[in-house]
Amino acid sequence: MGFPVTVDMSGLSDARKKILNGVLDVVPSKWPENRFNKATGGTKIDLEKMWLTRPTYSTCESFLGYIGQLIGQGGWAGMSNVMNKSITKKAWVTPDSGSTPKPGDVYHLGAGKLILHVGIVIDVGDTTWWTADFGQGMVKATAEKFNQDHPIHNAAINVTIPGTSAVWSQYSSFVKRPYSNGRLKGEGGGMVQIAGWADIDAYLANRD
Secondary structure (H helix, E strand, C coil): CCCCCCCCCCCCCHHHHHHHHHHHHHCCEECCCHHHHHHHCCCHHHHHHHHHHCCCCCCHHHHHHHHHHHCCCCCCCCCCHHHHHHHHCCCEECHHHCCCCCCCCEEEEEECCEEEEEEEEEEECCCEEEEEEEECCCCCCCHHHHHHHCCCCCCCCEEECCCCCCEEECEEEEEEEEEECCEEECCCCCEEEEEEEECHHHHHHCCC
16 A cells, blocks of 8 residues: 555655655554554564553554664654654754645654654645554544544554553554644544654754
């Protein structure tokens, strides 16, 4: 499966192309498929253990670790690591800058340094962004509700965390997100502030 929208890679840097091609290797997928585990660095057993110790853990965090490896960057896994490194490298961009992200940039939803979700930008329009995302399972979900929100994937798996009553829907998908005034539709359905994004080309240009 390719991207849900046309992405012109001809003018993109090699790093952006590596990221986007790497995204296609693992999106869409669902836990515990090999494609899913390739991007999360885990196995079915590993992720079950993680959810036992960190019930709110979402695989969007580990997805960024996979993305970083594609372009030779370590320490990217986590909600805030890419943001913090990008600030240091002067590669962090906020919506009030007047700029827009390019395909392959790492976007962050949240306010300030409180990051709620992270993913990869695929396409940006005036009123809609397409993104590639892992995790998205921070609330109880059903396969029916998932397929309503993400018809392009048309498959879901609900993970009952051993020893708890929590049920998470862990998957990866291309997501069409309405955009307005620096806000995107978030995982809970409401509009969420865009904290900013990592400009991949600026990030790699600054080698410290």
